Amino acid sequence: MSEPTIPTTTDQATAHAEEAPGQALLLRSPPANLDAEKALLGAILTNNRAYEHVADFLEPHHFADITHQQLFQIIGGRIAKSGLANAITLKGELEHSNVLENVGGLDYLKTLMKSMVGIINAREYGIVIHDCWVRRQLIEIGETVVNDAYSSDSDFNGSNQIETAEQKLFDLASDRNQQASGFTSFENALADALEVAELAFKRTSDIVGLSSGLRDFDLKTGGLHPSDLLILAGRPAMGKTALATKIAFSAAQSLMREAEEESERQGRRINPKGMVAIFSLEMSASQLATRILSEQSEVSGERIRRGDVGTREFDRFIRVSRELQRLPLYIDDTPAITMAAMRTRCRRLKRTKGLALVVVDYLQLMKAGSGRSDNRVLEISMITQGLKALAKEMEVPVIALSQLSRQVESREDKRPMLSDLRESGSIEQDADAVMFVYRDEYYLQQRQPKENNFEDNGKYIDALQEWQRKMELVHNQADLILEKQRHGPTGTIKLKFEGEFTRFSDYDGPDE
Numbered sequence: 001m002s003e004p005t006i007p008t009t010t011d012q013a014t015a016h017a018e019e020a021p022g023q024a025l026l027l028r029s030p031p032a033n034l035d036a037e038k039a040l041l042g043a044i045l046t047n048n049r050a051y052e053h054v055a056d057f058l059e060p061h062h063f064a065d066i067t068h069q070q071l072f073q074i075i076g077g078r079i080a081k082s083g084l085a086n087a088i089t090l091k092g093e094l095e096h097s098n099v100l101e102n103v104g105g106l107d108y109l110k111t112l113m114k115s116m117v118g119i120i121n122a123r124e125y126g127i128v129i130h131d132c133w134v135r136r137q138l139i140e141i142g143e144t145v146v147n148d149a150y151s152s153d154s155d156f157n158g159s160n161q162i163e164t165a166e167q168k169l170f171d172l173a174s175d176r177n178q179q180a181s182g183f184t185s186f187e188n189a190l191a192d193a194l195e196v197a198e199l200a201f202k203r204t205s206d207i208v209g210l211s212s213g214l215r216d217f218d219l220k221t222g223g224l225h226p227s228d229l230l231i232l233a234g235r236p237a238m239g240k241t242a243l244a245t246k247i248a249f250s251a252a253q254s255l256m257r258e259a260e261e262e263s264e265r266q267g268r269r270i271n272p273k274g275m276v277a278i279f280s281l282e283m284s285a286s287q288l289a290t291r292i293l294s295e296q297s298e299v300s301g302e303r304i305r306r307g308d309v310g311t312r313e314f315d316r317f318i319r320v321s322r323e324l325q326r327l328p329l330y331i332d333d334t335p336a337i338t339m340a341a342m343r344t345r346c347r348r349l350k351r352t353k354g355l356a357l358v359v360v361d362y363l364q365l366m367k368a369g370s371g372r373s374d375n376r377v378l379e380i381s382m383i384t385q386g387l388k389a390l391a392k393e394m395e396v397p398v399i400a401l402s403q404l405s406r407q408v409e410s411r412e413d414k415r416p417m418l419s420d421l422r423e424s425g426s427i428e429q430d431a432d433a434v435m436f437v438y439r440d441e442y443y444l445q446q447r448q449p450k451e452n453n454f455e456d457n458g459k460y461i462d463a464l465q466e467w468q469r470k471m472e473l474v475h476n477q478a479d480l481i482l483e484k485q486r487h488g489p490t491g492t493i494k495l496k497f498e499g500e501f502t503r504f505s506d507y508d509g510p511d512e
Helices: 012-019 021-027 034-046 066-080 091-097 107-115 119-150 158-180 186-202 215-221 240-266 285-297 301-306 311-324 339-352 376-394 440-445 457-474
Strands: 229-234 275-280 329-332 355-361 398-403 433-438 477-485 491-498 503-506
Touching: 034 066, 034 107, 034 119, 066 091, 119 158, 158 339, 215 477, 215 491, 229 240, 229 376, 240 275, 240 285, 240 329, 240 355, 240 398, 240 503, 275 285, 275 339, 285 311, 285 329, 329 339, 339 355, 339 376, 355 376, 376 398, 440 457, 440 477
Parallel strands: 229 398, 229 433, 275 329, 275 355, 355 398
Antiparallel strands: 433 477, 477 491, 491 503
């Protein structure tokens, strides 16, 4: 006895198109497989267990025939209520709803049951039905793209149309991937956890995630982990952008180094596992590149802009720039970018080059959507939720910079707290880690004693010497305050900060 075969897609127009190629576009009909739809419905009516094979990914709207859509919905509704769905139990509901009025009444159920060749192929029938639906959606998206391109609406320009089309395509891809979604057994979850633990055990270092380039930070956190949203906050002039750039640059270096080591082992070129994407909403791409060049070449960014650079320094500048060109680092400096546009560009980069880390500088400059919002707190909440969803969807760490409110300046102790986050409603809640960058030197510098404030010159000298002593204690020092970490300890991490190059690095003590 031969095994039952899955019916192929019905497309009589194809045969006509072969006879008259010039009329192909006029004769083609949307992809559909009515035989598979009948076979699946018949299998479910014969044995309701067949429904369990397709219920996790197949929806009524995936059927091409509207009668089949309604039947699948009615059958599914009855099964969901722990009822039996067959020709007898459905008779009253089908007669009352007139679902089968246009296909011959209740006798159509007999036709469906005759079309069934075994519930063993139920899932395969469902996949065929779903695939036809996907292709119909692709046709519809294509028609929409064409019509939008012909549109003369100036507010809906080409870039917006590309983002909209990519969004629709991704939504369609997400629906298609529902076949692999759903519950994960605890056994599988344990296997994944053991795999991560084994990876950490085999590594020579304590870093499991992507390296930040900061030794003490990596020791406390284990590196940057996929799906985590990290908030890096601070007042202006604290060095948020410099620190975020340092982390992004170090991550790109780590990815490049791993690719080179793998290339040597395999004897062929291996590309980095992913790219580092920086969304710079405040600084232009060239300004950010200049900052990285200044840090790596040890040439002051201010001198670079003025052209006050010697021949030897300029040669070093060029040499370093050539080395940096190879790094897997991308910068997007679109101002006031929306969450949808950022998500679209991350998806595109992951699809074409791979994605390992996303840095956003900074989230208060983002827009939740294309429309205007009068509730800024709600909009920030939507942005942080979107960034967390992006981290989970892309399975990469996302670092978002955030401003702090001015209430820090009104306190004697300027060290930031979680309550200082601007529009902090959901920033603290959605983040897996919240970090503050703080430099005591910045605030102490503003308290330099002024001679005209002292009547006695001796008291002024004493005050100045005390101020100089305190400045020496905090010179070139910064604190990275890890205020919240969902998966590990909190605490303060000492860093070295060189203002001339706006560079952060590991702190090895006051004598370094």
